Amino acid sequence: MNKAHFPFSAVCGQDTFKLALVLAAINPAIGGVVISGPRGSAKSTLARGLADLLPAHLSSDTTTDSNSKSELLDAEFVTLPLGASEEMLLGTLDLEHVLNEKTVRFSPGLLSKADGGVLYVDEVNLLPDNLVDLLLDVATSGENRVERDGISHSHRSEFLLVGTMNPDEGELRPQLHDRFGLSVQLDNQYSPLERVEIVKRREAFDQNSTAFCQAYAAEQELLLTRIKKARSVIADVKCDDQLRLVIAERCSEAQVDGLRADIVWYRAACAHAALNQRSDLSIEDIDAVEELVLAHRRKAVSPSQQKNDSRPPQEPPSQEPPSAPENKHGFQRPDDSQRQAPKLGDKRQQDPESEGEWGSMQPQQQKTLETVALDLAQNSQEALFSSSVKTRSVVAPELSNRPDWFSTLLSSLPSWPPKQLKFKSRRQSEDLLHLVLLDTSASTLKAEGFAHAKGALLQISNQAYLAREQLALFGFGNNQVDTLLPKLRAPKELGKWLDNLPAGGGTPMREVFIQAKTYLEKLQRQNPQLKIHSYVLTDGRSSSSLEGIQLPGELVWIDTELSTVKRGKGQRFAEELNATYLSLAGAC
Structure with missing residues (x-):
């Protein structure tokens, strides 16, 4: 029996995060969601609850048995651990089958298990870059193609990728961050009333999870129905060129790199329109997803963001010329005409370079x-750049402790079991x-x-x-x-x-x-x-x-x-x- 997840609809607040997850569930081509926030902000709770809102799907055949039939499966919630290897993620040689049948067969990995469900990566910023690259490639294409260890295999892998990260543990590489379709910045600043309600709901769930989930079953079913209906009509959502131009202009104002933002913005806006049962895209849909698309891509603040900025404008710097003329080296000394004589014991008197006239200069x-x-x-003793110490001498590669089963099989044919294991080379x-x-x-x-x-x-x-x-x-x-x-x-x-x-x-x-x-x-x-x-x-x-x-x-x-x-x-x-x-x- 599967353990009950805290219902998606029962989570208090975090409306922006919920919207991002629902939009990605409607159209997985958006490319996944990355969530940045501190501990205790319901990141993993909402990600787990999302799996219960995904429609059932037909299984994909990951074996070579042509007689196997697809069946209707519920969406799964699959967690990718930080210590995962490429073999665990993509799939690899089925060793049990090789040992018993003496023939090569593919053993599916986590990408196969996640098909039709949610693939969740906690602390995605701590995951090795090569695994993040592989994840995003498959999430975009919807297909996992494996060409390794004597295996040539491909299978469907359509999943909703959800990555969470705590910014205190380091940032995600910008190139990888950009490849996530939507990004959400969370905080855990709740009002006292919200905090009380959150604790009450958590206590009720822990005491009797079955009764708690039944209390929210109607809301869950309503949201699931909306997602199913939106999936069925999203292809019919129309967008005129004027609204496409609005997206392009705002992306240009934000100085984003490339065109991924334009594409994701259009897809997310269409999903928002479909969720609200609109057949025509509107400016409301474009506005609703703007921050989700641009939060991790924006290099400049757009005029629309400036209008909503409630911070008081900064005073412009003084236009008065400095008292000293510009010298031959191209820098200006600060205007010290208003400086007062330092009091006895003042640090600036003892060390004028720490603050003093230099510290008062405009950039x-x-x-x-x-x-x-x-x-x-x-x-x-050693040059600080690896390029300056590289030599052309041939060095035998250092072996790792990971067996290379394919090489072992080849070297042992036709006898079995193998007399000696082959090991993979350690990365140089x-x-x-x-x-x-x-x-x-x-x-x-x-x-x-x-x-x-x-x-x-x-x-x-x-x-x-x-x-x-x-x-x-x-x-x-x-x-x-x-x-x-x-x-x-x-x-x-x-x-x-x-x-x-x-x-x-x-x-x-x-x-x-x-x-x-x-x-x-x-x-x-x-x-x-x-x-x-x-x-x-x-x-x-x-x-x-x-x-x-x-x-x-x-x-x-x-x-x-x-x-x-x-x-x-x-x-x-x-x-x-x-x-x-x-x-x-x-x-x-």
Whole structure:
């Protein structure tokens, strides 16, 4: 007997999440739903409850027996564990059949079991990227094709993919995030009355799940009927070109990449119209799904979003010219005419570089200098880029502890059982991440230090790109830490983007190291084999202490202060962190 799930209709609140799941159930071609939210926000409860609302389906034949007949099956809720392998997901050789019958047969995986139901991935952001790629490919095509271990097999695999993630455990790679059709951002901020009602319903379900489910049976049946009816009429929903143009214009305003947003938006809007028994698409349907489609793709706020923004507008920066003229290096000193004399004991009197005049500057830009020639292997026993240490020598592949059954069968024919097992080779390539901490505070503008730092960053990015390695970029300035580039494959062109990156404000030195340490430790929990090379590009002008902070992996401190007499503390900081110290003064 299957364990009862908490009814979908009995969950309090989370109307946006419910809508996203229902739309994806009506049209699985939308491409799945990814939900980001903290613990205790009903992510898994709603995902499990959705399986009860999916119509029964005909089974797909995953065997080679032509006499097998399809039967009507209820939708299943299938969970993909974090430790799953490709064989568990896709399917593999049926070893029992091979041992008994001496013939090759396919053994279905989780994708076959999930056909017609829900495939649920908890903490999808911690799942290896290759498995997420495979999942999304099959979810889009509706077919699982396996070509491995001497097997050539395909079967239907139409399921609703639901991925949940806790942003505190790390972000999903942007390319993978984009491939999910809809995205929902949840919070667990409930009113006191809602919290009381949620607890009461949970207690009632735990005490007598059968009676509780029967109490919501009518609502469940009504929603199931609406989904079935919407599935039957969605193909007849019409959309005129004017509304298609509205979708295209809003996607353009949001500066989304590619056309996936346009396609998903149209499909989701049609599903919304079908759910409400409308044969013609309306602007209401387009508005209803906008945030679900653009939440994880938007790069710019659209005018429609700005109208709904209740935050007060920020005051424009002062238009008064600075008291000091622009100097030959292209930066402006802040207007200090209104500054008061510091009181005795004021920190700013003791350390003018920490806040003072630099911290009061408005952000300014400096063009990237591409002439920086930094020796990243200097003073290091090993070059920091894998491409610089690769050799042409042939090395025997290291074997893993995973048996290669197909190779074992081939090597043992015609005798059986095999005299020796063959094992699969361990993956040779190592994941390598280059994390760059770029000082974007105002003091780096002096003597074009920020421009030189951008040049060094560009060199790091270019070498990582050639080595097909990953890059992440944190900026620390304006008294805050920003993720300027999330973890991604190093881009081919970064120069133009860097030209528009401004610098200004104070230097939150300790804060950026604390955030970097937390970020890297999470990545290492996700992938223990991940190699990390970190770089700090800063002039070292900060009164912060870095005592007690150690970043995992290798660390290089690149001093961007170009003057002969150093006012910053770069070398001292590098010694504190046990980092390799380099200076841009000799590289420009």
